[in-house]
Amino acid sequence: MDVSHLLDELNDAQRQAVTAEDGHLLVLAGAGSGKTRVLVHRIAWLIQVHHVSPMSLMAVTFTNKAAGEMRGRVGRLLDLRPEGLWIGTFHGICHRLLRMHAAEVNLPDTFQILDSEDQYRLVRRVIRDQQIDEGEHPPRQVQGFINHHKDEGRRPGQIEHFDQGFQARQVEIYQRYQDYCERSGLVDFAELLLRSVELLRDNPERRAHYQARFGNILIDEFQDTNTLQYALVRLLAGERNHLFVVGDDDQSIYGWRGARVENVAHYNRDFQPELIRLEQNYRSTRTILEAANRVIDHNDDRMGKNLWTEGEQGEPIRRFAAFNAEEEAEFVIARIQDWIAQGGRPSDCAVLYRSNAQSRLFEQTLLREDIPYRVYGGLRFFERAEIKDAMAYLRLLHNPHDDTAFERVINVPARGIGERTVARIRDHARTNGQSLAQAATEQVAQGGLSARAGHAVRSFLALVADLTEACGSASLAGAARAVVERTELVAWYQTREPADRAEAREENLSELVRAADSFQQPFEDEQAGLSPMASFLSQAALEAGEHQAERWEDCVQLMTLHSAKGLEFPLVFMAGMEEGLFPHQKSIEEPGRLAEERRLCYVGMTRAMQRLYITHAESRQTYGQTSFSRPSRFVAEIPEPLIESIRSGFRVTPAASGREAPPDTGGLALGASVRHSRFGSGTVVSLEGQGPNARIQVNFEDAGSKWLVLAYANLERIG
Ligand SMILES: Nc1ncnc2c1ncn2[C@@H]1O[C@H](COP(=O)(O)OP(=O)(O)OP(=O)(O)O)[C@@H](O)[C@H]1O
Numbered sequence: 001m002d003v004s005h006l007l008d009e010l011n012d013a014q015r016q017a018v019t020a021e022d023g024h025l026l027v028l029a030g031a032g033s034g035k036t037r038v039l040v041h042r043i044a045w046l047i048q049v050h051h052v053s054p055m056s057l058m059a060v061t062f063t064n065k066a067a068g069e070m071r072g073r074v075g076r077l078l079d080l081r082p083e084g085l086w087i088g089t090f091h092g093i094c095h096r097l098l099r100m101h102a103a104e105v106n107l108p109d110t111f112q113i114l115d116s117e118d119q120y121r122l123v124r125r126v127i128r129d130q131q132i133d134e135g136e137h138p139p140r141q142v143q144g145f146i147n148h149h150k151d152e153g154r155r156p157g158q159i160e161h162f163d164q165g166f167q168a169r170q171v172e173i174y175q176r177y178q179d180y181c182e183r184s185g186l187v188d189f190a191e192l193l194l195r196s197v198e199l200l201r202d203n204p205e206r207r208a209h210y211q212a213r214f215g216n217i218l219i220d221e222f223q224d225t226n227t228l229q230y231a232l233v234r235l236l237a238g239e240r241n242h243l244f245v246v247g248d249d250d251q252s253i254y255g256w257r258g259a260r261v262e263n264v265a266h267y268n269r270d271f272q273p274e275l276i277r278l279e280q281n282y283r284s285t286r287t288i289l290e291a292a293n294r295v296i297d298h299n300d301d302r303m304g305k306n307l308w309t310e311g312e313q314g315e316p317i318r319r320f321a322a323f324n325a326e327e328e329a330e331f332v333i334a335r336i337q338d339w340i341a342q343g344g345r346p347s348d349c350a351v352l353y354r355s356n357a358q359s360r361l362f363e364q365t366l367l368r369e370d371i372p373y374r375v376y377g378g379l380r381f382f383e384r385a386e387i388k389d390a391m392a393y394l395r396l397l398h399n400p401h402d403d404t405a406f407e408r409v410i411n412v413p414a415r416g417i418g419e420r421t422v423a424r425i426r427d428h429a430r431t432n433g434q435s436l437a438q439a440a441t442e443q444v445a446q447g448g449l450s451a452r453a454g455h456a457v458r459s460f461l462a463l464v465a466d467l468t469e470a471c472g473s474a475s476l477a478g479a480a481r482a483v484v485e486r487t488e489l490v491a492w493y494q495t496r497e498p499a500d501r502a503e504a505r506e507e508n509l510s511e512l513v514r515a516a517d518s519f520q521q522p523f524e525d526e527q528a529g530l531s532p533m534a535s536f537l538s539q540a541a542l543e544a545g546e547h548q549a550e551r552w553e554d555c556v557q558l559m560t561l562h563s564a565k566g567l568e569f570p571l572v573f574m575a576g577m578e579e580g581l582f583p584h585q586k587s588i589e590e591p592g593r594l595a596e597e598r599r600l601c602y603v604g605m606t607r608a609m610q611r612l613y614i615t616h617a618e619s620r621q622t623y624g625q626t627s628f629s630r631p632s633r634f635v636a637e638i639p640e641p642l643i644e645s646i647r648s649g650f651r652v653t654p655a656a657s658g659r660e661a662p663p664d665t666g667g668l669a670l671g672a673s674v675r676h677s678r679f680g681s682g683t684v685v686s687l688e689g690q691g692p693n694a695r696i697q698v699n700f701e702d703a704g705s706k707w708l709v710l711a712y713a714n715l716e717r718i719g
């Protein structure tokens with residue numbers, strides 16, 4: 001059989017990795033060196049050359065999207081659909097394990113996944129029920145506490161606490177939250193992993209079964225695995241199985257979420273893998289690559305690597321210092337327009353930023369210029385309110401005792417059931433150890449509610465019962481359609497919201513029906529005996545937890561630096577490169593976190609293939625206040641010849657007359673001495689623009705030369 005196509009487009013080191021003999025492997029290599037490509041080819045190689053059954057392979061990637069792509073690429077390389085192959089995220093794979101062994105891990109067959117928003121609401125509910133002070137124990141922070149301990153594999157009983165006050169209460173909330181989840185058959189993201197690890201750890205039979213099944217386990221983006229994920233890998237690998245691990249310590253960017261780059265060292269210690277380094281980069285120009293290498297050089301404790309490219313030198317990186325965030329957005333969009341005018345595609349362009357809030361100005365400008373765009377990391381489809389409402393009904397059809405779903409929609413659309421009634425039902429449920437649905441039914445039957453409330457609750461229960469009956473034999477799409485129609489969600493949103501918002505919700509709900517209609521149940525889920533409905537509900541919850549970008553239509557891509565991981569674009573903008581924003585204020589004081597920010601910068605820069613722009617603004621509005629910032633230290637870490645400043649290259653062309661009106665100096669003249677609250681004193685060296693756009697350049701004694709927006713600068717004249 002000719003297998004040359006599996007090796008043709010690989011260099012020697014890549015080929016060595018793909019064709020390695022059985023054993024453990026670690027491919028440690030920088031960005032764009034072909035790690036993901038090698039992993040895909042390795043899967044195909046094992047199947048085609050070693051005749052390994054796809055059933056005995058497990059491949060783990062960072063997102064469902066990446067998993068889907070990987071499946072497609074393996075399929076194309078092999079020219080067939082690799083049935084039985086487990087490719088997925090750690091969460092997806094653990095979900096599958098739990099579905100198959102629900103009873104053994106004490107979960108009902110109908111267990112549901114809690115996404116992060118559901119989890120937040122539930123934590124808040126527990127805090128309120130306990131009458132604990134939300135100021136002292138903010139739900140978000142408690143949610144972080146719970147997830148942190150779960151990620152480290154700790155149950156409430158295993159958490160050491162040193163006082164009987166604050167810490168003890170946090171642990172208690174965790175315990176009660178957990179009890180609630182157990183009662184209602186709910187599993188949060190971290191729990192998916194923790195239960196799976198417990199299953200394999202505590203059940204020798206299951207462990208032996210899976211160790212015998214998965215002879216080869218391949219993992220991408222290994223540097224961002226957490227403690228539990230590594231524990232799972234060890235349990236699955238056992239003594240005999242082969243691990244194929246690829247990663248880049250310089251791209252570890254999820255430490256704040258529990259990822260442990262030390263796992264690379266632990267893997268070396270525990271498995272003594274053969275080390276293969278890939279040193280040739282195929283993604284970026286020489287300039288971009290060298291600049292990224294020089295920035296990351298400022299970090300200590302690196303595993304160290306060389307990256308080179310045969311690619312051309314390329315253009316210098318361009319740096320633009322904007323007066324303010326508005327001008328920054330104008331600049332970026334103007335460059336995108338140039339790109340498109342020269343025949344480039346909108347989807348080649350990515351604007352990357354540190355935090356989601358930065359997208360707004362870019363969106364505004366893109367909208368105004370009528371350029372199609374897409375923002376990632378905001379609310380994804382399955383996180384939208386109307387979708388979650390409809391899904392909650394579907395969940396109730398699937399499992400009437402799903403309390404989270406019950407609570408979400410008992411009064412959606414509004415039917416006059418108030419918080420007091422819900423509290424009464426909840427109390428009844430708690431006292432009698434029942435689900436909310438059972439409690440509500442009993443309360444109605446026993447006349448435990450006021451006449452009005454009783455009537456409303458009865459109508460809600462009747463709606464759910466009707467739907468259940470109507471959907472008993474319906475297809476998944478039929479059930480989704482029935483929910484959308486009979487619940488009258490659309491009409492309800494129409495009465496509450498402006499027409500355009502309600503219309504968008506209506507479109508989304510139709511999209512949900514379409515999504516259900518075209519849903520293809522994964523082969524593995526089917527094999528595991530899952531109903532299409534169960535698969536669909538789980539898939540939705542898993543997807544809601546992801547913030548990875550997807551490339552859809554041909555539109556400009558806006559996303560956070562974190563979401564850009566693993567992707568590549570011909571034209572990249574890194575916006576908001578300012579101290580305090582990036583590196584983030586919270587990270588500046590802590591060396592460990594600063595190093596993680598620098599890795600994030602490295603990730604951002606290495607997404608660029610041909611052209612990279614770095615922009616920063618001297619002032620921007622945050623929380624309604626103007627703040628002034630210096631350029632990010634990372635900008636200064638790019639050596640001079642690789643980066644070119646183009647502040648003067650971007651000028652708004654003067655009015656058609658060709659004559660610019662004299663600048664509005666606001667009473668300040670060239671040469672005047674001024675003082676700025678932050679930059680100290682200096683001399684005015686340049687003035688331009690009109691009214692709110694008037695700008696002033698000041699040579700500050702300590703802070704150097706700055707352009708400021710006159711209207712915001714609050715300069716005080718001295719001398
Ligand atoms: N031997 C090769 N010949 C030509 N192109 C290659 C080769 N190896 C990889 N590439 C291309 O280089 C780019 C980067 O590859 P890939 O995404 O696999 O790198 P990576 O190491 O996984 O990057 P990252 O660290 O960002 O995840 C891709 O466009 C890929 O198709």
Ligand SMILES: [Mg+2]
Pocket residue numbers: 035036037566
């Ligand atoms: Mg990759």
